[in-house]
């Protein structure tokens with residue numbers, strides 16, 4: 001057995017154990033199945049000790065921070081704590097010039113750096129010719145868009161954590177940046193590492209480390225709130241309502257959790273990663289999206305019976321390597337316990353990438369929170385300040401690559417029924433009439449003959465067939481409705 005195959009064979013066990021430790025220490029790691037995992041912090045430290053030619057006088061960079069809340073405060077705290085390192089080792093003297101907030105009189109939970117003004121007007125940053133770099137961490141898609149667009153047009157580089165804005169306006173931002181940089185020696189830079197999966201360095205990886213590779217499939221647990229809820233349902237046996245209540249109490253869910261539990265937050269992130277991984281721009285509304293509201297304790301019971309669990313995944317995949325068809329969806333999925341993603345619990349995020357050269361790699365870490373998210377912004381800020389340039393959206397898909405609003409998978413179908421004779425025969429007929437092949441049928445002992453549930457696992461087929469099967473099953477007189485299906489990873 002070769003070393004590399006040995007690495008792959010060990011993968012599911014070693015990585016699963018490794019992930020347990022990793023979750024406990026709250027760190028973001030790159031997990032590559034063919035090589036030992038390298039903590040991101042270790043990589044950064046290694047880079048920092050390499051000899052570098054420093055200018056005798058550090059380069060001064062004036063920074064305008066738009067937003068001084070959770071993330072903005074974290075950025076100030078990290079950079080203030082690293083000031084000596086950044087000046088002495090990286091050769092950059094970063095000065096916070098202005099911090100823009102809604103209410104400048106409100107006390108802040110961080111120390112405002114010396115010489116920095118706290119103001120209430122975004123124009124005072126956009127129009128300040130001395131500010132070189134604007135960091136937008138206010139959120140929203142209206143005023144925040146103004147800040148980003150006007151700052152770029154004014155020749156300032158921009159760092160943002162704003163997923164909603166990028167998911168909505170990616171093609172416009174891409175063209176604008178290209179247009180602004182025509183003929184410029186000092187190209188404006190656009191960093192958005194924090195916009196997808198908070199602290200996980202997935203954007204930089206997709207921008208740089210997969211440039212010479214061909215991504216075939218990207219699968220991610222990319223919403224911390226729903227992963228926290230599903231983990232609680234699985235491991236603690238909580239109901240959906242109890243899990244949501246706990247997620248809200250711990251600050252993982254918004255007051256209106258629809259964006260999380262409906263899958264829409266995950267869809268925005270998937271849309272951005274699709275551009276980076278495959279070069280394709282897909283309107284996020286075109287990506288099929290189902291949330292976790294219909295997942296029940298019964299699904300965890302059956303999933304466990306067949307060796308797996310339920311996760312909300314965002315998946316984008318080519319039909320085959322080199323194919324000109326790409327599909328994507330966000331949905332609860334059956335994830336076999338052999339998959340690394342099955343062991344990612346709590347509010348942790350993970351993105352798994354299958355590609356031609358690197359094969360399978362998984363990026364795991366904190367998807368949100370003050371310091372993980374601020375760390376990603378700081379990483380962008382430091383890269384820009386050091387003059388490290390990168391294309392924000394380096395891949396462009398060939399015209400031949402088409403997004404198809406459908407996908408093929410094996411499916412888990414949960415069926416609610418009133419007991420009687422001929423039910424399995426009836427299910428078989430409906431499936432056969434729609435060209436769906438049954439892989440297996442699972443049924444726990446019936447406790448209530450008037451209202452019980454069983455599960456059919458299918459062979460791979462198009463999702464449209466499963467939707468039709470569900471409609472036809474619900475028309476049977478023994479079926480009690482609420483038929484639920486999910487793809488198998």
Ligand SMILES: NC(=O)c1ccc[n+]([C@@H]2O[C@H](COP(=O)([O-])OP(=O)(O)OC[C@H]3O[C@@H](n4cnc5c(N)ncnc54)[C@H](OP(=O)(O)O)[C@@H]3O)[C@@H](O)[C@H]2O)c1
Nearest residue numbers: 067068069070071101102103137138139161162368369373
């Ligand atoms: N929090 C996370 O874990 C996380 C993770 C990933 C990405 N992000 C993204 O990071 C961005 C910021 O999130 P956050 O959690 O830091 O938000 P936040 O705590 O609500 O902070 C927003 C900041 O922006 C300021 N602001 C809002 N509207 C303004 C306006 N009209 N004019 C001037 N200032 C305004 C607020 O001022 P006041 O303080 O005076 O109200 C506040 O300081 C968002 O795009 C979010 O999606 C956050």
